[in-house]
Amino acid sequence: MTFPNDLLQFLGLLGALLLLAYPLGTFMARVYNGEPTFLSPILAPCESLFYRICGVDRNDEMGWQRYALAMLLFNLVLFLTLMGMLLAQPALPFNPQGLPGLSWPLALNTAISFITNTNWQNYSGESTLSYFTQVVGLTVHNFVSAASGMAIVIALIRGFVRRTTATIGNFWVDLTRSVLYILLPLSLIGAVFLVSQGAIQNFSDYKTVPLTQSFSYDKPKLDEQGAPMLDPSGKPLTESVTAKEVSIPMGPVASQEAIKELGTNGGGFFNANSAHPFENPTPFSNLMEVLFILLIPAALTRTFGVMVGNTWQGTTLLGVMLFLFVVAFGVLHWSELASTPMLHHLGVMGGNLEGKELRFGLIGTDMFTVATTGTSCGAVVAMHDSLTPLGGLVPLSLILLGEIVFGGVGSGLYTMLAFAIIAVFVSGLMIGRTPEYLGKKIEVREMWMSIVIILVAGIVVLILSGLAMITPSAVASMANPGAHGLTEVLYAFASMANNNGSAFAGLTGNTNFYNLLGGLAMLIGRYVPAVSVLAMAGGLAGKKYVPPSLGTLPTDKFPFAFWLTLVIFIVGALTFFPALALGPIVEHLSMMGVN
Amino acid sequence: MKELKPAILMCLLFTVLCGGLYPAVVTGIAQAVFPHQANGSLITDVNGQAVGSELIGQPFTESHYFWPRPSATAEFAYNPMASGGSNNGPSNPAFLATVAERVEALRVTGVTGPIPADLVLASASGLDPHISLEAARLQIPRIAKMRNLSEDAVAGLVDIHTEGRQMGLLGEPRVNVLLLNRALDSQS
Secondary structure (H helix, E strand, C coil): CCHHHHHHHHHHHHHHHHHHHHHHHHHHHHHHCCCCCCCHHHHHHHHHHHHHHHCCCCCCCCCHHHHHHHHHHHHHHHHHHHHHHHHCHHHCCCCCCCCCCCCHHHHHHHHHHHHCCCCCCCCCHHHHCCHHHHHHHHHHHHHHHHHHHHHHHHHHHHHHHCCCCCCCCCHHHHHHHHHHHHHHHHHHHHHHHHHHHCCCECCCCCEEEEEEEEEEEEEECECCCCCECECCCCCECEEEEEEEEEEECCCECHHHHHHHHHCCCCCCCCCCHHHCCCCCCCHHHHHHHHHHHHHHHHHHHHHHHHHHCCHHHHHHHHHHHHHHHHHHHHHHHHHHHHCCHHHHHCCEECCCCCCCCCCCHHHHHHHHHHHHHHCCCCCCCCCHHHCCHHHHHHHHHHHHCCCCCCCCCCHHHHHHHHHHHHHHHHHHHHHCCCCEECCEECCHHHHHHHHHHHHHHHHHHHHHHHHHHCCHHHHCCCCCCCHHHHHHHHHHHHHHHCCCCCCCCCCCCCCHHHHHHHHHHHHHHHHHHHHHHHHHHHHHHHCCCCCCCCCCCCCCCHHHHHHHHHHHHHHHHHHHHHHHHHHHHHHHHHHHHHC | CCCHHHHHHHHHHHHHHHHHHHHHHHHHHHHHHCHHHHCCCEEECCCCCEEEECCECCCCCCCCCCCCCCCCCCCCCCCHHHCCCCCCCCCCHHHHHHHHHHHHHHHCCCCCCCEEHHHCCCCCCCCCCEEEHHHHHHHHHHHHHHHCCCHHHHHHHHHHCEECCECCCECCCEEEHHHHHHHHHHHC
């Protein structure tokens, strides 16, 4: 009986999350309000030094256009430096395996992927990227792309708080504080903890070790150009080789692993991502990684409540997130425990363990899968492609809903706030009142921006998936036949447009079609909502405060949480049900019908 | 373009801080406090030569060794340079045929009854060092016969190399195949 144990692990996770998110959220509100904290004696001088070098005046308040311009320019500089690094890899240091530069479509996709906090991987880390690229390139982007998201949501919160002003803060200050006070200290603790569990952290050459039992295998023969040689009937030629030793990859893994989870980035050091024993060595490290993924997004609801001066506003949103998390986890865990009738028929007992690691158990694996797709993380401990059909429906739906179940750092909360505005608006229509949220009138501009924030990713997903279906080369990338293949493509664009980064990884993504259109999806999915949020923030900051009256819908009470949940379900179902019905749902029904 | 200067300088400063200082500090602490873990939890033989990692599984195909989980890594099974899973969908006929073959391979060694899922389904990393207790127990009669040991002696070794739930709660009980097989070798 694993049931009581499973329940205990799940409740333990939620308990620890709430217990840690509460003080962190309060702390973050102080940081963004520029109030002194217990870290100020060490970090305040460092912060001032940053501003002095960069020529930033911390009291220089920006309007939304300037704030957005600073954010976009910063991201452009990051994009160009990373792109350069990926192309020039062989000329740079810390490359003990002598790995070559990336092709330009792959470099473009990867650079976009990391500036947008997506971290989609069309490459295999251990055989593609040098230590220099991993540390100086990707680790840095993990920090700053997360910090950009946090800055944007803080600007939006200021829009609600401020009255009849034209400014929403200073981007450089919000960015610097996010990294210095929040992301760096947490990552430092997280990384050292992960090493204690067995995550590696070194700059050594790959280790060659002898195998305890050598064995033979058929190796494909390659010609001088490295292309596989074929026999006259078109089958690949192979030769029998005996393997006596293997190379074990090394590297500075833990330092990247910690920020990868805390910043909801998700780009793995290794191809297997967090399923790799060097990234995620024990059940305890796994539980903590789940906690790291959810921590900042959950804490931001508290920060929001503190900053708007009514913590129940934040708690209401947190309650909706918690509810969705429990439902999503329940469906996934039930489906994976049940496995499939085909496997039962073959005499295989137990849950669906294909593409899962034994040490985490189904419970640890499923908690991670819900956490990583309910946020914009996208790290994986299981191969989502091998989930049962209904199991796979859960991460796909969480991504398509816009990653609001705790959400990406920053991006989750601003998407949730857009849903809240729509919920307020719809209820306002029902009773014939001008809708208000947090004392601000919701008018045409707010509605436009909210609709853009919520629908832009969905529109991109559906158009690009449709385009893939009529492009033969894109269809050829599918690894599994039938409805499951459609799910692979749908998942790929959902993941990229929503800046998640996890994959139904059977799909061969490293083609020009997916590299380039995927890059476009990531750019639109990140920056269109981000700029819309800032535009909304600017508009809100300029409005005057409307005190609540009898006709105001209270947004800090249970009925609103219930209503908001319904609105999320309705918007999600209306947008995506047809596509989901053709993918995972039809696969499930045909699986049940066969037996 | 007043914001261009801070954009470039911030990028530079964060690269130094997050790409230089932060990994250096973590590496320093890791190497000083947890050198065994930081360098890959390597297993050494009597001469101090590294022969594997506690965390990275190795392929075993011969009957006198415990078999690990199937691995879908490229080129050959348990290739540490190509971590990854099969990405087979649950309804893929080719996948089901592969599982059927694996079940059959166990049946010819005399295994009856239900098969533990981990023994016929490939892991996510392709490097999973563990099998379940059920999967280990199922193989005990074969190992005992091939090595001329009593089943109790082999079962005793399995018990020694069983890792329980972490802190009595987390994960599932499991057996490290590489450590168990090396212990078998050193016994006989």
